[in-house]
Amino acid sequence: MGGRVLIALGGNAMTAPDGSASPADQHRAIGEAMTHVASLIGAGHEVVLTHGNGPQVGNILLKNQLTAHVVPPVPLDWCVAQTQGTLATLMMNALERATAPQGVRVAAVVTRTLVDAADPAFADPVKPIGQYFPEAEARRFESQGQTWRRFPRGWRRVVASPDPVEILDAPAAIALMEAGYTVVAAGGGGVPLVRGADGTLRGVEAVVDKDLAAAALARAVGATDLVIATDVPNALIGYGTPGARPIEAVTVRELRELRDAGHFASGSMGPKVEAALRFAGDGGRRAVITSLEHIGEALSGNIGTRVSRGVER
Numbered sequence: 001m002g003g004r005v006l007i008a009l010g011g012n013a014m015t016a017p018d019g020s021a022s023p024a025d026q027h028r029a030i031g032e033a034m035t036h037v038a039s040l041i042g043a044g045h046e047v048v049l050t051h052g053n054g055p056q057v058g059n060i061l062l063k064n065q066l067t068a069h070v071v072p073p074v075p076l077d078w079c080v081a082q083t084q085g086t087l088a089t090l091m092m093n094a095l096e097r098a099t100a101p102q103g104v105r106v107a108a109v110v111t112r113t114l115v116d117a118a119d120p121a122f123a124d125p126v127k128p129i130g131q132y133f134p135e136a137e138a139r140r141f142e143s144q145g146q147t148w149r150r151f152p153r154g155w156r157r158v159v160a161s162p163d164p165v166e167i168l169d170a171p172a173a174i175a176l177m178e179a180g181y182t183v184v185a186a187g188g189g190g191v192p193l194v195r196g197a198d199g200t201l202r203g204v205e206a207v208v209d210k211d212l213a214a215a216a217l218a219r220a221v222g223a224t225d226l227v228i229a230t231d232v233p234n235a236l237i238g239y240g241t242p243g244a245r246p247i248e249a250v251t252v253r254e255l256r257e258l259r260d261a262g263h264f265a266s267g268s269m270g271p272k273v274e275a276a277l278r279f280a281g282d283g284g285r286r287a288v289i290t291s292l293e294h295i296g297e298a299l300s301g302n303i304g305t306r307v308s309r310g311v312e313r
């Protein structure tokens with residue numbers, strides 16, 4: 001079989017089931033996730049990994065806020081870069097351990113993602129990040145230029161989540177893959193940057209959706225398959241209703257219709273479906289959305305939500 005497979009790891013691969021992200025929680029979750037990745041490598045696939053970073057960025061932001069009077073807070077794009085380094089280090093150790101004794105060589109690429117300064121997302125920030133705060137605190141951060149919104153559980157900062165235009169460091173990832181490395185790249189959607197009129201790059205206070213970045217990276221590195229590993233075995237039709245049912249094999253055209261009918265919540269299943277549609281609609285062989293425990297079998301048949309251009313053979 002074989003093929004170059006991009007695996008996008010969701011929050012449950014990085015944190016405890018309740019979302020807590022102590023170092024021990026992260027070690028444990030990543031260790032477990034890498035055993036599943038190892039089984040896909042064992043089945044003969046060349047693997048490229050990407051991952052989310054929501055709780056980890058949340059922790060860094062909280063430290064920024066609590067220590068602002070002692071240490072200058074760092075911008076959001078720096079926070080993303082920090083989580084790429086930390087999470088990739090844990091993944092490298094865990095994947096080497098999970099593939100022992102024969103082992104794989106793992107390398108990580110600090111990855112920048114180009115976004116468009118004119119992306120409408122900048123005018124309407126909707127992506128919640130970090131912890132909930134009381135209104136008074138939120139107002140204080142707003143006076144410093146941030147955007148905060150009231151949610152049922154309290155106030156939370158929202159930032160723009162612009163579309164990834166280009167994964168700028170994909171060529172470095174490809175070079176490492178060609179040299180035989182299993183590569184970790186574009187963590188947390190990549191460090192978001194815009195290009196100025198003079199051609200220089202500058203970081204922005206935004207986060208790129210990790211599933212959309214995964215689709216862009218998958219195409220850029222010529223992946224044959226995209227596997228989106230999350231905490232549910234399938235995308236569902238009628239999610240949250242008594243008649244909910246899993247989507248199995250589906251064509252791009254069919255899935256587009258389901259998306260347009262509003263079956264996938266924005267901010268959770270929505271971007272996964274969008275990523276699968278972009279990848280499979282743009283020349284990728286197959287995109288699979290399934291739970292982390294299933295990724296070892298995700299390419300060998302009837303597991304998960306399988307998206308392809310035509311009907312499954």
Ligand code: ADP
Nearest residue numbers: 010011012230231235236239263264265268269
């Ligand atoms: P990840 O951390 O892997 O990106 P998310 O929480 O962002 O995970 O997305 C997965 C979640 O999406 C599921 O746990 C489920 O609660 C939610 N969801 C929303 N719409 C659907 C749907 N139509 N089918 C399945 N899950 C859905």
Ligand code: MG
Nearest residue numbers: 010052267268
């Ligand atoms: Mg998500």
